[in-house]
Amino acid sequence: MAKLKVGMIGFAHTHAEGFLRALANHPEVEIVGVADENRSYVEPFDKQYPYFESYKELLATDIEAVFICSENVRHAPLTIDAAKAKKHIFCEKPLGTSVAEMEDMVAACKENGVQLMTAFNNRYVQAVIRAKKAVESGEIGTVIAVKGTNKGALPRREWFVDPNLSGGGAMLDHSVHVMDLFNWILQSRVVEVYAESGTLFHDIPIDDSGMVHFKYENGVIGVLDTSWSRVKAFPMKRDLTLEIIGTEGTIYVDVRKLSNEIYSNLSDSAEWSDWGDNLNSLIVGDFVHSIRMGIPVPITGEDGLNSARISIAAYESSRLGRPVAL
CATH class of the missing domain: 3.40.50.720 (NAD(P)-binding Rossmann-like Domain)
Structure with a gap:
C-alpha cells in the first residue's frame, strides 16, 4: 500500500x-x-x-x-x-x-x-484511559461530580490574545481539552453552564482567567479552573488535572505527573522533562x-464541537451573569 x-x-x-x-x-x-x-x-x-x-x-x-x-x-x-x-x-x-x-x-x-x-491528544494519556475504564467498571460507584484544572502561562505568540484571530482567551484555549476528557469519560452531554471570566494576570485585551461550572444530562455537576496564570518560574508551563468523585471513591489524575525534575545553573528556573508516551x-x-x-x-469533529460548545456557552454566561442552557 x-x-x-x-x-x-x-x-x-x-x-x-x-x-x-x-x-x-x-x-x-x-x-x-x-x-x-x-x-x-x-x-x-x-x-x-x-x-x-x-x-x-x-x-x-x-x-x-x-x-x-x-x-x-x-x-x-x-x-x-x-x-x-x-x-x-x-x-x-x-x-x-x-x-x-x-x-x-x-x-x-x-x-x-x-x-x-x-x-485532543490527552485522550492518549494512560492515566486518563485507566480512569475512564475505572468509571465504566463501577470502581468508584456512581459519579456525582468532577473537578478539573488547566492553568498555563501566557502563550508566546501574539495572535492568542487578539480576539479577531483567537476568538477567545484562556477560557476557550484552556477549557476544551478538559471538557473533552470529561465528555469522553462520562458519556453524557452538558446541559447547563455558568461561568465567570476576567483579565487578572496580564495587560492584554482578552480574558486570561475563568471558572466554568457545568451540569451534565446524567446529573453530574462539575467545575473547571481555566487560566493563563502560571508565572515564568513554574517548571512546566501548563497543568491538566481531573478529579472524578463517585459514591464509592475518587479518582485523581495529574496529566503532567510523568516528568523528571531538572535543576541547572544554565536555566532561569527549575524545569520538568516529560518521560511519558509521545x-x-x-x-x-x-x-x-x-x-x-x-x-x-x-x-471526531462532533467531539470537537461538543467540547467547544461548552466554552462558547461559558462566554455567554459570563457576559449575561447567569447560567446558560445548552
Whole structure:
C-alpha cells in the first residue's frame, strides 16, 4: 500500500511542530508540503519540505489529508475548503469559534465524504484511559461530580490574545481539552453552564482567567479552573488535572505527573522533562491508520464541537451573569 500523502496548513499554533515531527517519523506517511502565508511561522520547515504560500495550491496537489494548525478563526474556512477538495482533515483545537461555523465544518466533511478529526491528544494519556475504564467498571460507584484544572502561562505568540484571530482567551484555549476528557469519560452531554471570566494576570485585551461550572444530562455537576496564570518560574508551563468523585471513591489524575525534575545553573528556573508516551505520535498514528484503513477516526469533529460548545456557552454566561442552557 502506498504511503499516505499529507500536507500541513498553518503553523500559527505551536502544536504544529509536534504533529509535523510525528508525521515525519511515521513510516506510512509522505509529507508533500507545508503552507502558511506567514512564512516566519513555518521556519525552518519551509526548507525541509516544499513550501506553498497559498494553501489552495497545496490543496490542488494529490495529497489525501491535511493537518490544520492555523489561528483559531481560520479553522472553519480552511476545513471547509479542504473538505471541498476531498481531503481528510486533522484540525487543531478548538475546532472553531462559534457553534454555527463548527456545524458547517462537520456538515462540509460529511457532504464531501471525508473525515474530520479533532486534536485532543490527552485522550492518549494512560492515566486518563485507566480512569475512564475505572468509571465504566463501577470502581468508584456512581459519579456525582468532577473537578478539573488547566492553568498555563501566557502563550508566546501574539495572535492568542487578539480576539479577531483567537476568538477567545484562556477560557476557550484552556477549557476544551478538559471538557473533552470529561465528555469522553462520562458519556453524557452538558446541559447547563455558568461561568465567570476576567483579565487578572496580564495587560492584554482578552480574558486570561475563568471558572466554568457545568451540569451534565446524567446529573453530574462539575467545575473547571481555566487560566493563563502560571508565572515564568513554574517548571512546566501548563497543568491538566481531573478529579472524578463517585459514591464509592475518587479518582485523581495529574496529566503532567510523568516528568523528571531538572535543576541547572544554565536555566532561569527549575524545569520538568516529560518521560511519558509521545501523545503526538499516538494521535497522529491513529489518524493515519483510520484514513488508510477506511475506518472512522476515534476523535471526531462532533467531539470537537461538543467540547467547544461548552466554552462558547461559558462566554455567554459570563457576559449575561447567569447560567446558560445548552
